[in-house]
Amino acid sequence: MPGPKLLILSCCAPCSCAVIKKMADEGADATVLFYNPNIYPSAEYEKRRDEQRRICEHFGLKFAELPYEPEEWDKAVAGLESEPERGRRCSECFYMRLKKAQDYALEHKFDALTSVLGVSRYKDLAQVNASARRAWAESVKPYWATNWRKGGLEELRRALIKELGLYAQTYCGCKYSLASSLNNRPSGENK
Numbered sequence: 001m002p003g004p005k006l007l008i009l010s011c012c013a014p015c016s017c018a019v020i021k022k023m024a025d026e027g028a029d030a031t032v033l034f035y036n037p038n039i040y041p042s043a044e045y046e047k048r049r050d051e052q053r054r055i056c057e058h059f060g061l062k063f064a065e066l067p068y069e070p071e072e073w074d075k076a077v078a079g080l081e082s083e084p085e086r087g088r089r090c091s092e093c094f095y096m097r098l099k100k101a102q103d104y105a106l107e108h109k110f111d112a113l114t115s116v117l118g119v120s121r122y123k124d125l126a127q128v129n130a131s132a133r134r135a136w137a138e139s140v141k142p143y144w145a146t147n148w149r150k151g152g153l154e155e156l157r158r159a160l161i162k163e164l165g166l167y168a169q170t171y172c173g174c175k176y177s178l179a180s181s182l183n184n185r186p187s188g189e190n191k
């Protein structure tokens with residue numbers, strides 16, 4: 001009997017590589033969904049999307065992309081532009097992407113969903129999970145709110161980033177995080 005059909009919402013290759021390798025090693029029926037209208041500018045979006053596709057192909061996992069719609073993201077975070085990272089703008093950003101992933105999961109008959117949006121140490125996993133609970137409130141599909149940093153996955157992630165030479169972005173993704181990273185984050189450090 002085939003295992004459950006799992007959908008993994010991913011923000012980028014560096015955050016998802018260890019989970020992708022784990023799923024591939026376990027022979028899971030998993031698909032990586034790339035829905036990131038938050039990423040700015042479009043050239044950066046394409047770079048991250050191409051890296052995401054590259055590691056899916058490398059490990060033999062399915063890859064799906066939803067249309068890039070930055071105007072929709074602008075609407076979703078309107079009024080929250082000056083919020084800090086981990087603030088209310090991020091909750092809306094997570095919610096919007098997770099909600100779209102939920103719709104995709106229902107439409108394509110996935111059994112369960114998860115995301116790697118909380119993998120980076122710059123992210124608050126509890127905040128991601130709270131947005132996921134909101135997005136999944138009316139769904140019959142389970143959201144798998146596991147901590148993908150545990151069980152050796154953080155170490156594996158760091159090793160794979162080096163081994164595969166993954167593009168290491170220095171900001172979360174949106175235009176506001178780009179502006180603040182120019183002032184705060186050490187150059188070359190992954191998000």
Ligand code: SF4
Binds near residue numbers: 038039
């Ligand atoms: S900092 Fe990251 S999570 Fe927060 S709004 Fe920007 S892209 Fe979204």
